[in-house]
Amino acid sequence: MIFLRALEPDDLEFLFQLENDPSIWGVSDTLAPVSRHALREYLAHSSADFYVVRQLRLVISTENDGRTVGVVDLFDFDPLHQRAGVGITILGTERRRGYALQALELLKQYARTTLRLHQLYATVGADNGPSMSLFRTxxxxxxxxxxQWLRLASGWQDAVEFQVLLQAQE
Structure with missing residues (x-):
């Protein structure tokens, strides 16, 4: 079991490890390493109001020992249409343990009941079978x-769009 929590200053090294993993840069729109200084600045402002900054990053932690295993992001929040994009990253060593699915279920509940969003969407590279399966599940x-939506080192890749209507989940 997992829980979602706000970012803390102590998450600096975890974020440094996550953001500087070249294996996920293709799905995170990242092209270069991120400095600890930049991450410190990000953490200093991470508690800003979701309605102001229009994004939210939550840390995925295990309930039994509080271990940090990943992050889930809401981004591109549109208050008029009550929707946001979703991104999720699990550390390579923690994948295939059900954490991502649990995190998405918790995020959907939070988005529906607390943030009062109507829908969430995700964009997934067409060759990312595990992520497509995750979102379908x-x-x-x-x-x-x-x-040809995503530019990778190997060329252009199609992107599959996913959507969930949160009111339909009740």
Missing amino acids: AGFRRVGLRL
């Missing part, structure tokens, strides 16, 4: 395909 439906 979490109740997201495939709603579209964007051709």
Whole structure:
């Protein structure tokens, strides 16, 4: 079991490890390493109001020992249409343990009941089978395909769009 929590200053080294993992740069729109200084600044401002900064990062921690295993992000928040994008990253050593699915379920509940969002969406690289399976299992439906949407070192890749209507989950 896991829980979602706010970022803490103590998360600096975890974020440094996560953000500087080149294996996930292709799915996180990152092209270069991130400094500890930049991450300290980010952490200093991470408690800003979701409605102001229009994004939120929550840490995924295990209930039994409080170990940090990943992050889940809400971004591109649109208050008029009550929707936000979702991104999730689990440390490579912690994958395939069900943490991502649990985190998405908790995030959907939080987005519906606390943030009062109507829907969430996700964009997944067409070759990322595990992520597509994750979002389908979490109740997201495939709603579209964007051709040559993602630029990777190896060339262009299509992106699959997923969406979940939160009111339909009740």
